[in-house]
Amino acid sequence: MLALISLLAQHGAPAAEAHVIGGANPLVVAGIIFVITYAVIMSEKFNRAVVALLGGGLMILSGVLSQHSAVQAIDWNTIGLLTGMMIIVAVMQRSGVFQYLAIWSAKKVDAKPWGILVMLSIVTAILSALLDNVTTVLLIAPVTLLITEELEIAPYPFLFSEIIFSNIGGAATLIGDPPNILIGSMVESVSFNDFLVHIAPIVPLVFIATLLPIYILWGRKLYASDEARQRVLDFRESEAITDSKLLIKSLIVLVLVLVGFVLGHPMGIEPATVAMTGAALLLLLDNFGKNAEEKSENVHHTSGEVEWVTIFFFIGLFVIIGGLEHAGALEILAAQVVGLTDGISDTAGVTKALALGVLWISAIASAIVDNIPFVATMIPTLKEAFAQLAENGVNLDAAQQQTVWWALSLGACFGGNGSLIGASANLIVAGFAERAGHPIKFVTFLKTAFPLMIMSIIIATGYLWLRYL
């Protein structure tokens, strides 16, 4: 951290707009705010949204950037997409569909423990691809704990698998994992369809490869008595659907939104527009037939279900990164990234070095820090790196640049499995497990998760090499 500040301090040219109080070097001020904010976020001692907003506020108050520039630095496509999908999920979950899916899949395998683990992993992965990870695990974890309690078996293997497969499954689409939401929203050339074509194919491969060690570690030892299995088989999954009309409306809107993502990009319609319009449509349908008071209460209640803490966290982050950009810090970070390609002059070679470097660095970094702030910083840094390479006569074409974005996506998404703090969904499940009296210890998780993460990155390396490099 201190090395980073020292590096920034060596570059004395201030950004055009910055008028930092006391005439201080904006690079150093921005660097200090950035480092302290990220360090406090990593320490988990304070709510990360509060820390990010404070960091963003300091960037403005210290004069690194103006409020106008700060607002411009916020990627509203990301914010709109997140908010829209959160509203859709908040309405959809009231129908009970997530509990239904979990119970239906458990009964489909005759309530056998290993079968349930596999089915819940598949359900978690698919839902994570279509909806945000955090909400998926928020809804799957409680019913998982209930099923394992009825079966009288330890929930750890199931919760561990749900953490791992929510991050793996979420990598398949633009809307699945927060790193992909950031990449898809902030990089104009990357669309929803691009993720389906370029990233989704590797997901089933990594899924199966990850399931094998889990079977060896736990799967073959899982056992539940016939009496315990019967309790789960006696679950009436149709009773889990508490509002079938709402379920139909939600599914219709979800399908429309997914079609909108697929068709939108060629028509110049960004994901945020699709998501927010879909959310508004679902709210309208949800409130049909209700009186004015009920409608108002319903909309207020649904609005309260949006994870505003996550939204504010993103807003704070964007302002902090905007401050770094205005101070010229990202140009310096980008130069360090370009340094990975020193001695290589052909574009193919540069793409190889950059993609593999970004893949592995993103994976390790995403395991150590939350992958959201890491990716949010890397995106403008990589854009700047491409520009610097072009200035040096190494012009990566669109396909080559995309390869680097895929490396970032795979590294950050899979890397989030490396530790409990690697991704938000991990901490949510850990919180549930703790409240249920089955705490997931950091080191216990790390001992199994980190090697699995490395395995997935090795597979990703092979995939990138064979397909693009």
Next chain:
Amino acid sequence: MHAEPITVTENVTVGETVKLLAEKRFRSIPVVNGAGKMLGQFGVSNILKLAIPASASPEGGMSSANFMNDSIEDLQRRLADDWSKSVGDYCDNDTQTLAPEDSLTRTIMCIASGNQDNIPVVDPDSGRLVGIISYWDVLDHLLAEIK
């Protein structure tokens, strides 16, 4: 207010507490430690929660578990598992309480707004239970003034 309410100490078992509640037809009973300090309340709702899985509750993240279809034997087995455990581990720690000097209005608001049908009165300095007020105590007092 009843100055010497019936209580159970934290080490009394769940089974013994249930028998006492059934015998006295109380809905809930204060749980205190050896020094008489109020720890919480244990009542019928706590007993019923012991009969269902811990994860099938709003605290466990499930807003509803209508799909569950446990038999009476399953429910009884679950309850029996906790019969010999200490009641202090299962009482509600977030029970609303009153202080001896609290007003009648505050008392009425406490009973009217909460789920408790009796409110323990606790000394604010020592935390000791000094009495208990039931909704009938309050209603009788209110109606006496009207008469």
